[in-house]
Amino acid sequence: MSQIRGVGIGQGVAQGPIARMTPPLAAPIDEPATAGVEEETARVREAMGVVARDLEERGERAGGTARDVLEAQAMMAEDPALESEVDSRLAAGKNAEWAVFDAFASFRDQLTALGGYLGERAADLDDVAQRIIARLRGVSAPGIPDPGHPFVLVAEDLAPADTALLDLDKVLALVTTQGGPTSHTAILAREKSIVAIVGATTADRLRDGETVIVDAAAGLVISEPSADDLDQARRRADDRLRTASAPLTPGALADGTPVPLLANLGNPDATNAVALGAEGVGLFRTEFLFLGNQSAPTITQQRESYERLLGAFPGKKVVVRVLDAGADKPLAFLNDAHEENPALGLRGLRALRASEDILREQLTALAEADAAVRAAGEAADLWVMAPMVSTTEETEYFVTIAREYGIRTAGVMVEVPSSALLADRILAHADFASIGTNDLTQYTLAADRLLGSVAGFQDPWHPAVLRLVREVGDAGRRTGKPVGICGEAAADPLLAVVLVGLGATSLSMAPTALADVRASLATHTLDDARRIAEAALAADDAASARDAAMSAAIPRERQLP
Template sequence: MSAPTVEQRVLHGVGVGRRGIVGPVAQVQPAPHVPADAPLLVDGVPADAETTREVVDRAFTEVADGLRDQSTRAAGTVRDVLAATAQMADDKALRSQVLAKVAAGEPVVGAVDGVVEMFATMFEQAGGYLAERVTDLRSVRDRVVAKALGLPAPGVPELHRPSVVVAKDLAPADTAALDLTNVLAIVTELGGPTGHTAIIAGQLGLPCVVRVGGATALVDGTEVAVDAAAGTVTTDPDEAQRAELDRRAGVEQALTADTAPGGTADGRPVQLLANIGTAEDAERVAAGAVEGVGLFRTEVLFLERATAPGEEDQAAVYARALQALGGRKVVVRTLDAGADKPLAFATQPDEENPALGVRGYRLVRSHPELLETQLAALGRAQSHAEVAPWVMAPMIATAAEARDFAARARAHGIAKVGVMIEVPAAALRAGEILAEVDFVSLGTNDLAQYAMATDRLRGELADLLDPWQPAVLDLVDATARAGVQAHKPVGVCGESASDPVLALVLVGLGVTSLSMSAGAVPAVRFALRHHTAAQCHTMAAAALAAESAVAARAAVVGLLVPEVRDTLGL
């Protein structure tokens, strides 16, 4: 690739996946942070109460009209979210109480905040549908304040053309609700390569680069080349860069021609599965050459809600996903809330270290009804779709926990029961855990976090979170060997499965299935197709013998057959 020109700037970060794209920047605006007593200024002078009232009234109207207009041009989840928020901005009781306060001389921010929080409390106490609208209510607050004070509207802007979405950071729910028809890539200043924004971006097939210093200073509309493989964002890319990204896209497209089941060159089968978060994701990946779903992250159903979805609502979503896959394998992970995925109705308010606290399966200690409702919904979905899901629990640490979860799941008619191996204690005792369940699945993102004592949200420690770390590979090896001895499946559903080089090592260790973002499947299938099981074993041994993550990957790359190394640009 040619050296940067004078006009170019190359911003460096941590890439997620291998894809690259060129497109214009669309900056995501944060919610305005304005003091509650900040006055409304007109020509630099604080406005009187009547003028302030007129400005705020107009702000409500313009916010509602703008959201309504956007919703008519959107589709699916985005349309529904925008329509619900527009309806809230039109609420007469909400608007009249705010206007009464500003007419009485109260500052804009204080008036809007006070009324919104009063309504939010009422909605949360009422529960049900009203409780679920608290998020819409607070979104209206942010938009009205921004409009009244002449600040940029918060959130992802309406995209009128395919764009690169750039943000300080994005919540998983924000990422999941993006209008995919116009999103080319995601770039953030914060986050880490195994954080959930990066994971969902990969799941949606979007190039993503996180930890990009200076990203939010990029001017809207600036053309940038986002290269996830290199972990770079380059402004005003030249023709050589564009041609290289086009070449790689062509190689990726060519690899999709192979739609056969996954397996090594000598015929050892390896299931290649997709990670999803919604029923829409299931319908999208079902059209591709995947053998099913290895991870259905059900917490997407719960995010940004004030109350948990009921059994009927959940069952409808699960049944839709099962039916979309047409009888192919679907592994559903029960609610993995807590830590970086807080829920208003379940998160412990006083946890000093949520990543080590009540999250995942451990919610059964304080909110057993969440798990029981979800298992009942899965049992109902199984009957309706006439497809039996594989169901697994996250954050299992002991064989006793695995036994308890298996009993609960089987009581609801679920036949294939498994657990996640993402706690080192579970990996070290994988044999005992496998005696209680039908399968296990390695979540290498959290396994690396806990093995290396490194918060997965701390992007500056990404080197310690590298799944090639020898200590992490030792834990994967211990789990895979236990699976071989028990004659039970061991999958990997962490993002390490999407690395075509590391995938060879995982198979060499004894892993039987790999689940990843659907877009990563062709390259992994290609790498497996060109290596025998014996070669994978040799690569696994080389990785385990290395003294560092860098040395482990280098050793394995050196063992790749030339065709794979050249085709994938390794």
């Protein structure tokens, strides 16, 4: 048995034979065109149009997040700036295939150099270029293999167009050698509940037909597994299926201690979250209203979305985060000035203070939406929080301005070490705190959370991160204020127990993770959670903390090697 480590997406486990992705098309040769410029240009335009329409049709069939991703790719296929770059090469006498290849490669290199979220989009450009070149050559674009039986798909990375329409009756799991936790493969795997591991850099040594175990919870691909390993993995998979079909109940520990389980949402469509048992919303990301626009949405436009969200959760808590722009989410009307290190620049509440009219309009829309649903008898319990708060003064500023608009419950996100260390002073002013473990881990470990090359450092199990969570939890107990978790850490069933042991009073996550976390909490008392948390805190690194917590919580015979 040997192990390949990567970044696990979700908590599933699967097993099956390997099938490798069809390799990319060979790069075109830089040689003169045999046809005239007009003819080559017409060929390229036709190919770009066909690829764009195909991507749009795939998006319509896939729906959800996949539709948004594929529509963005379709726009890439007909981007005027890329067309101009292709045209300049055609005008120089280059052939159509090479002109497309070189122009897209130039843009890809620019995105890669930017890193972060934009760097993750470089793979999308590669996929679009491959599809256009395949059309020009009259061949099929590289895609998903079909070995005639269920399989574990191994690829360098997976294009959104392929991920969106995976046949889940055949694809047992995904393993990619590239990509990070925010790549489109990871995003769509979470949405579809596909067992996946990304960034498994040595997975290219796996052979077609070789049987492996893909353990997303541990971030491991296990090759040459024993019969006992396969049997344990099968039992774990069966347990997860039973957990997913269990009756929906409120989140609680084994001793009855309530731990509300909330949903992280990026748009007002709460249908799936409600169906999976979300007890409210712990993080509503309002960026979807702003991203891609040249101006801020109107108060009316915002209010309509907020009303829809609040109406889906009558009587339940709905936590809305005001606009979190900056770093990987620049906006032309807010903060598009170049910054050498945007993750440490004008982002979150800092950006909103610099353009306070946008903050005031958002608070106006939220207050009006709250009033409207209350008048209709569908009142949710609206909480509003500010992102990227780093000082007590910023907390006072946000709470004061929120009160001006009648926001009854105003809080802050704890995403940087300074706010965690000052949590008692911050909670003296704020009504609640919500810990964003993704950014808290990034800033504590000095590792860009959007960069695959340092994904190994982006681990919320690190004792340094857990200590900061404990600081906030202790401050919440002393002040009598709620402390929620709304980062990816809350979706890890065992880490969820640890977070409760550190003082978290609610957990918010992707809806697909709710069942696993609900089941995990139900097997431990509050005393258990505190004991398991102490075991993790005593470790020296993330891997040791995870192992220590597992040893304290789970009988060793139930663990995979």
